[in-house]
Amino acid sequence: MYPLLISAAQxxxxxxxGTPLAVVDCSFDLMKPELADGLFEAEHIEGAVxxxxxxxxxxxxxxxxxxxxxPLPPRERVAAWLGSLGIGNSTQVVVYDRNAGNxxxxxxxxxxxxxxxxxxxxxxxxxxxxxxxxxxxxxxxTRPAAASFEVRPALRELVFTDQVVADLxxxxxxxxxxxxxxxxxxxxxxxxxIAGHIPGALNRPFTDNFTxxxxxKSPEVLKAEWDKVLAGRSASTVVHHCGSGVSAVPNLIAxxxxxxxxxxxxxxxxxxxxxxxxxxxxQG
Numbered sequence: 001m002y003p004l005l006i007s008a009a010q011x012x013x014x015x016x017x018g019t020p021l022a023v024v025d026c027s028f029d030l031m032k033p034e035l036a037d038g039l040f041e042a043e044h045i046e047g048a049v050x051x052x053x054x055x056x057x058x059x060x061x062x063x064x065x066x067x068x069x070x071p072l073p074p075r076e077r078v079a080a081w082l083g084s085l086g087i088g089n090s091t092q093v094v095v096y097d098r099n100a101g102n103x104x105x106x107x108x109x110x111x112x113x114x115x116x117x118x119x120x121x122x123x124x125x126x127x128x129x130x131x132x133x134x135x136x137x138x139x140x141x142t143r144p145a146a147a148s149f150e151v152r153p154a155l156r157e158l159v160f161t162d163q164v165v166a167d168l169x170x171x172x173x174x175x176x177x178x179x180x181x182x183x184x185x186x187x188x189x190x191x192x193x194i195a196g197h198i199p200g201a202l203n204r205p206f207t208d209n210f211t212x213x214x215x216x217k218s219p220e221v222l223k224a225e226w227d228k229v230l231a232g233r234s235a236s237t238v239v240h241h242c243g244s245g246v247s248a249v250p251n252l253i254a255x256x257x258x259x260x261x262x263x264x265x266x267x268x269x270x271x272x273x274x275x276x277x278x279x280x281x282x283q284g
Contacts, residue, residue, distance in 0.1 A: 014094075023096070026104035045137075051107050069271040079150070085144065114149075175239050179205065226254065
């Protein structure tokens, strides 16, 4: 089982062995969501199916689990969608994108949230797969036979706005913001109504976890860098967030690669915080 990260070579081996496997392309363009389907049809890993951030990994219906720009669908609805992709509880899932891990981490985390441990991010994404000689194809996905996916106890913690507010500035909580430094400081804000950050939040842009080639840095380097970010704070107190609960996940994965245990995700993130009346916002 691969529960965290998988290399192109390891995925090729699983394919050759005939392991029960689902490869899911989560490529997206946040500023132009309508391009996602075209990206998939133009090129994807052979045998992959598609997950669309707005259509499959988020919801704007009344039963959304949380607020923000990309609210989570109810777990039972996600389970039904996974089953329609042929993903069952014994399936090894591999998620990837062509966006330096920005979007596929969302599905990785959602599967953990549904109690499915056998899910891994493809290190290096589509670009790394192609560089390793992996097979790609074009056109629409071929739908596999449906499977049954049963929701099980969550393997990762989801945190809500009221919990973040209750522990704001207290030692049991260390908020880490995965957005770029200029958005964190409040110098620019292209998506949300207020610029700035949650008071007391630390800043670790999710892109800092990757090499220039798009692979995760080594566990040793990640540990040193995260130790510097936390500056003595316990890793077990960390609550990750970003703009809408998507690009924060590479930070969560990086901490686990660095040897820390699972940490929490505030999926509503800045988009929910900044839209909630009365909550404090900091700049600088």
